[in-house]
Amino acid sequence: MEAERQLEEKFRRLPEAGRAENNLRHLTSEPHMAGTEASHRVAEWLCEQYRSYGFEAEIIRYSAWLPQPREVKLELTKPSKRLLATREQPIEGDADTADARAAAGFNAYSPSGEVIAPVVYVNYGLVEDYRVLASLGVSVEGKIAIARYGRSYRGIKAKLAEEHKAAALILYSDPSDDGYAAGDAYPQGPWRPMSGIQRGSVAYTELYPGDPLTSGATASGAQAVAPVDAADLPRIPTMPINAQDAEVILANLRGAHVPRSWQGGLPFTYHAGPGASEVHMKLVMDYQERPMYDVIATLHGTLDDEWVMLGNHHDAWVFGAADPGSGTSALLETARALGELVRGGWKPRRTIVIGAWDGEEPGLIGSTEWVEANRAELQAKAVVYINTDVGVTGRNFVASATPSLQEWVRDVTKDVEDPATGGSVYAAWSESAGRDTQEMRGVARSAPRPDASAPAPLGALGAGSDFCPFFDYAGIPSIDLAFSGDYGVYHSVYDDFHWMKQFGDPAFAYHAALARVLGMMALRFDEADILPFDYPAYAREIARAANELAERGARQADAGASLKAVSDAAATLAASASRAAQALRAVSAAPVDAAKAEEINRDLAGVEQALLAPGGLAGRPWFKHTVFAPGSYAGYAAEVMPGVSEALGRGDGATLRAEAGALAEALARAAARLDDIARLAREAAPSSPVVGH
Ligand SMILES: [Zn+2]
Incomplete structure (x- = not known):
């Protein structure tokens, strides 16, 4: 623990505002829309940067109808x-x-x-x-x-x-x-x-x-x-x-x-x-058919088949200073700082993979094609995907995440300094939460909190950026984050370097802060003995949604039995999650056999995948996640339990029964995986100490 704290402290000193500014100056030096040679040039430059930091990096070319x-x-x-x-x-x-x-x-x-x-x-x-x-x-x-x-x-x-x-x-x-x-x-x-x-x-x-x-x-x-x-x-x-x-x-x-x-x-x-x-x-x-150029940068760890993934797109409608350059500039600083740690003798435990996606703006093309092409490997290896897109437009921290990582996101931001206040990012976030009104990032914004002592709000993952294929299609636990502010130049020629220098982040201090948050997230996931997923929290969120559906369904004659099956499955999941968490607490109290820990971690990262329905949602089979999807008519916002909720909204009883069945099965699969984790954890735990009478 002490070694980890020192490593984090060392890391936090490395990202530099001036370098982030130079990165952004380069990234915004010409318009670079997807499908153009300029987008290719950005990809080449990013590839070089990652290599200079000590990452292995390659360009992967796809072609798409554009x-x-x-x-x-x-x-x-x-x-x-x-x-x-x-x-x-x-x-x-x-x-x-x-x-x-x-x-x-x-x-x-x-x-x-x-x-x-x-x-x-x-x-x-x-x-x-x-x-x-x-x-x-x-x-x-x-x-x-x-x-x-x-x-x-x-x-x-x-x-x-x-x-x-x-x-x-x-x-x-x-x-x-x-x-x-x-x-x-x-x-x-x-x-x-x-x-x-x-x-x-x-x-x-x-x-x-x-x-x-x-x-x-x-x-x-x-x-x-x-x-x-x-x-x-x-x-x-x-x-x-x-x-x-x-x-x-x-x-x-x-x-x-x-x-x-x-x-x-x-x-x-x-x-x-x-x-x-x-x-x-x-x-x-x-x-x-036009070419798309993704960049995949890899920093190999000891456990090369566990990936901590981060990413952002690199294509822009015009210059793209805020969208997407700010996130990319910060992410480059994160990578450079991680590379410095390696130069200083650190060896990552897990492998860190950074994706720079092309073609996000026309339709999440680069990330989707890469996820579709690598689904099996991704599902076997990726433990998390962390996205930042319109990374910096101001000072207000905003994030969306899978429910199992929301409290963890709060924890990370408690250990990064907010440039304006000198307190923690978390404290500033708690203070500012609810003020943010942006919706274009595709993140469902939470309503202002009724009471200021409540935890800072995170949104559910909806649509609108590259976490979508990772989360909705492949079931990789995901996070999306940014520092946001007044931003009226979205997708226009005015979203350029000069705008950022005048208004978005004149000192680039929030670019550096974003680099620190991203890097701290990467390091904590990288170094964890047991991955930090909170499944009781996920189960509570699922139970809450199941209750809401049951209330809505009470007004529809034939919905009751289907929704009861969902509620029952949610209750089973909650019980399994709490047993697994209890068993894991015993494990994390003492050193664990590495092979056992790997097995546990694979299962922990895989619970999200258990929530995928192989056949996908009714009418849109590409979307596999049974608990979250962008709403069919909701725009960027997430729909919770989308198959059931939308069928209920349409009064479509047959689809409702089918979707509720698929959802209940998914919840049962997740519960079974958590039971498996509980069993593994009990086996791994040092024989329970004898407590003195
Ligand atoms: Zn974007």
């Missing part, structure tokens, strides 16, 4: 003619924003198409928004829907527009969400200027992420489907515009008054339409 915009055109045709799809305006003093290589505003995986139609404003374009429209007697059928960004994943907005038979969809950034109504716009402040465009994918990643044509298999594999058969590809043309273009369209809308909550930040009363605005949209997308 569009680039060839022509993006939008004009107002009624009540007057006006060209829209205006570009982002260059900002004086920030030369990057004038870079002609920045891609036009487009939504990846929109089909090509040309539409002239009247426009209907659909607020955020959520399920409930279409209900409101129906009550106003407004239909989007054959019209161009215009939705503001926020409250959900943009692909779900596209799916709902398609389901409501819109002819096309326009997405825009309303100033009330991340522009001047939120705070000063860039370059006066960190929020989105009127010409700022949010690029982004509209692929239906809630069905499956990765290469649209090779789901469940490696890209460039044999059984590719034709693009028209790819279920995750949207069917209606969709494009993003800035607030200044949206203003022209929305100001000309008439028709029904919208509810007060639909009013955005533009200076006129919003109407639903249709009329008088009519718009002409033309999109020509260049779809091709």
